[in-house]
Amino acid sequence: MKTRMFFAGSGGQGILLMGQMIAKAAMLEGREVTFMPSYGPEMRGGTANCTVIISDKTISCPLISETDILVVMNKPSLIRFESMLTPGGTLFINSSLIAESPTRDDIVIVNVPANDRAAELGIEKSANMVMLGAVVNGTGVVSMESVDRVLGYIFSEGKAALYSVNHRALHINA
């Protein structure tokens, strides 16, 4: 069983963190995983995307040209990457920032108002955690318990004050 995931949005939206958290959760579950970020002369406001592959077997190629799960956090990402989804794949759309509908009719679409739900918690920057929670709940690719453990590692020591709000964001759709 191999699951390919692609996360896309703009720099500053926490795209790479979403991918890294899923990857780390998969590693904690003893599975094979690769995380591949796009890299370039990019900065806040530029584009950001990453690929995560989770498998029960050794992963040879860390790059993908099609994906089973696509997560788009802004409109340009939807337009640019919609065609990457395999038929029957699942598309998670940040409907707070994307009013448009996808053109595909052979895929599963999950609308997540990530920024709005995060704003309800008073911390709109946690929109990525709202989306991550929706992706984990919607796909079961890793367990929420594993993601919770990863969240604990990230928001520890100096960042412990941010744990609670991000934990609430992660679980807001549960």
Add this chain to the structure above:
Amino acid sequence: MEKVLMKGNEAFAEAAIRGGAGFYFGYPITPQNEIPEYMSHELEKAGGSFIQAESELAAVNMAYGAAAAGGSVFISTSSPGVALMQEGISFMCSSEVPVVMLNVSRGGPGVGGIQPGQADYFQATRGGGNGDYHVPVFAPASIQEAIDMIYGAFEIADKYQNPVMILADGMLGQMMEPVSLPEAKRMATYEEIRANKPWAITGKGPRSERNVIKSLRLQPDVLEAHIHRLFEKYDRMEKELVRYETYGEPDPEIVFVAFGTVARLVAETMDILAERGYKAGMIRPVTLWPFPFDAFARISDKTRLVVSVELSMGQLLTDVKAAVCGRVPVGLINRTGGVVPTPVEIADRAIKQLKALD
């Protein structure tokens, strides 16, 4: 051993620290900037010294100096940075000074781009510096393999008193994989350096002669004798260091040759070809110099085509042709300039080349 999820560049740096690196000198260049960044806060904690040099030329000469004094030295850069370091590499080979060097390579020539490339194959294996010399070159295909190579490279460099190069690429530097980190070696004390590196410039002390480290030999016969002695050492390296891996079933009709991350793409290509009814194999050189010519003895009379798959314009191909030695047609499947082919593209092009032989 417990696994950790690490970015390639950070894992490379940690492997160097655990392998005993006491000194790191570097100048920032993408796609390996996480290495100097990591070293800037972690090496000192381990008891080592970090200096951000004013240029790659300065960095390599700082490495030359620290290693000449018996230090265990790690340096890293990316393609154009390695070009700037060539003078130092040639000098260190002549002076027999061991350092461990990492090239997280990118597209060239010139400043080129920052996406992954393998067009430094000639630079690494043929020597971009002047004179007769060799540097062993290890090409990792995974972050774990890179960790193990960097960790082990210090002993190899010390054993042969020669620089050792690890040739990775931007893809490996930027990606993350679960890895196991080896146990940290203790940094050598001054007394241990004096005992283990009797050639190093550690102060004359009670020795009857002072140590001299130099690459200048003005008498042609003296220089010639020195080079012959170096080449006796390179002959030993060729026998003792050469490494490769083979993949696939026996008697493949097509044999791919690929190193580093490209070998991972080809592994997936082999699955695609199996689904399409083709029997494929792969030779992955783990050392690029010495090149594993012996691996090609395994090419059977069933093999119709050998293909070099590379992110350059036929550099690896030259060694593949020399190894195949005209027994079988040799093809090339490549992209360059930072473009990475998909496994499907490699499969399609391989089938096209096979059909052209019918």
